[in-house]
Amino acid sequence: MSPIATTDVEHPLAAAKPAVKTNGAVASQAVTDNQSKGIYTIPDTVLGQRRRVKIVFIGFGLTGIDFAYKAKSCPDLDFQIYEKNPAAGGTWFENTYPGCACDVPIAIYQYSWNLKTNWEKYYATQAHICEYLQQTAEDHDLNRFVKYNHEVMACDFLDDKGRWRVTIMPNNDPTKIFAEEVDFLINGSGILNNWTWPDIPGFHDFQGEKTHSGYYDSKLDVKGKRVGVIGLGSSAIQTVAAIAPEVGSMVLFHRTPTWIVPHLATKFADPNGKDMHYTPELKERFAKDPVDYLEYVKSVERELSGLFKVYIKGSPEMVMVNEVCESSAMTKAADVLEMARKSMLDRLGDRQDIIDAMVPVDFPVGCRRPTPGTGFLEALQQPNVKLASGWITCADSTGLIRDTGEHVELDVIICCTGFVTTFRPRFPLNVRGENLSPKIGVSDRPTYMGLATPGVPNYFVSMGPYAPYVQGSASKTVEFANNYFLQVIQKFQTDFIKEIVPKWDAAQDFKDHADTWIQRGVWRESCRSWFKGGDANGTPAIWPGSRAHSLRSIETPRFEDYDITYIHGNRFAYMGNGFEKSELDGSDSTWYYARPDGTNRLPNWEFPAVV
Structure with a gap:
């Protein structure tokens, strides 16, 4: 819930029980020695305890702002966002050409947790969207998690540690390059920001x-x-x-x-x-009645998603x-x-x-x-x-x-010749001696649900290959993707996971299903489009279903589709020393008797005083 610090912050349980360690490594030297000998040692942790995890998130546009908003309330989570631009907004900060505007209704191109009721037009301009994103970051105190004018140059997976070494260049100054070691890497830089000149002789x-x-x-x-x-x-x-x-x-x-x-x-x-301008009367109505405005947003969403x-x-x-x-x-x-x-x-x-x-x-x-x-x-x-x-x-x-x-x-x-839309990261992604960036997004390489790539551990990407690019607004898609990432990271913390990566067969099965399903739609017809890599007869890398289908599919992670390596070697080591964290952190250890009001206060019933 804080930017990455140079020192580890001790878990609150440590005060209640000094033997509980939460400093990322978790295992004592004795445990490490025993593991090297093939001996399993129970870690001195409690069930439900989260190990402190560090994350680097790349990009502070539509996806990064939503991630910061949600991640800041997650316990024992340190994260740092690196943004190559001097301000928030991502593609809406960079693209300033004449007439630049959103081509989906703005009512559904905004965060569900920050609905704005006084948009000027049905299709918002670039300037208005960028202002909305930057104001959202300001209002929710999210800029403290961001280092602007910092570009990620390379990412190297350290196999022995199960961590990423991320190399960053600040202010376009090669003399100031530095590196950060983190447990998880999330690429939220998108694909609509790497522009290229047309390949025209002369x-x-x-x-x-x-x-x-x-x-x-x-x-x-x-x-x-x-x-x-x-x-x-x-x-x-x-x-x-x-x-x-x-x-x-x-x-x-x-x-x-x-x-x-x-x-x-x-x-x-x-x-x-x-284009339609919202009248003062309609904006006033929306502002006075958030429930009514939500109904309007849902109605626009239903109308648009129904076109699929x-x-x-x-x-x-x-x-x-x-x-x-x-x-x-x-x-x-x-x-x-x-x-x-x-x-x-x-x-x-x-x-x-x-x-x-x-x-x-x-x-x-x-x-x-x-x-x-x-x-x-x-x-x-x-x-x-x-x-x-x-x-x-x-x-x-x-x-x-x-x-x-x-x-x-x-x-x-x-x-107006577009961007490099190959889905490949702009930086080398080095894993076990190989740069995998050129292979990501290649048509014959499997990908996992637009979120992850087999062979690349502890790594997620927002709006990757086969994401729902043609199903409607991106805002809900990135919200659900970030929810997904944080669910995986929570398990990464509580289960003391060292590496988590999609299985090759799971990714291949997903790709086979998507490529077969796409035959049902018009996207396989002969036409040039960016989601086919500019090849008129290419395979469209889009989600195999509707908007609701895509969101429901990633609502909950399918952990059976992942290969998982554990810090302690034993998948049940998360059970720890036999106690549950509520027994040590001062919260209600009788939580299994749920109160009707949902509160988690300590029970305090006593016999009435005898007169």
């Missing part, structure tokens, strides 16, 4: 201004200039809509079409693709949508996603050139992650905006050359 010969949506130059002025935007993901769609009114001219370079959907959960938003069925081949929901798309007729039954194709056709009107370039004909809605694209289709119809479909063959000092041979002269290039 790209860096371009003499104009260039920037990337993942590291946008805030000083860039596009007013009246010839601007090229590369890409057609969420960042490109939002950027184009935001800057179209300012630029002199703009060319959007893209290779494949994509689905631009109306607002999600349309029962609560504008069905015509416009449309992605399952042959489902009644998909059949309804396809029938409506083919007939171009609106029916109440086909309310799911507002029939993306008909919506796009309606909004594009008579612009057949844009329709031919933008509306997919060979893959269904959901094969790529759909985006609401507020104002995007309208921007494409402006006279100063042009679409350039196909490949960019190369660049030169003045612009980009298309596969048609056309040379497009530009003043500015904005790359």
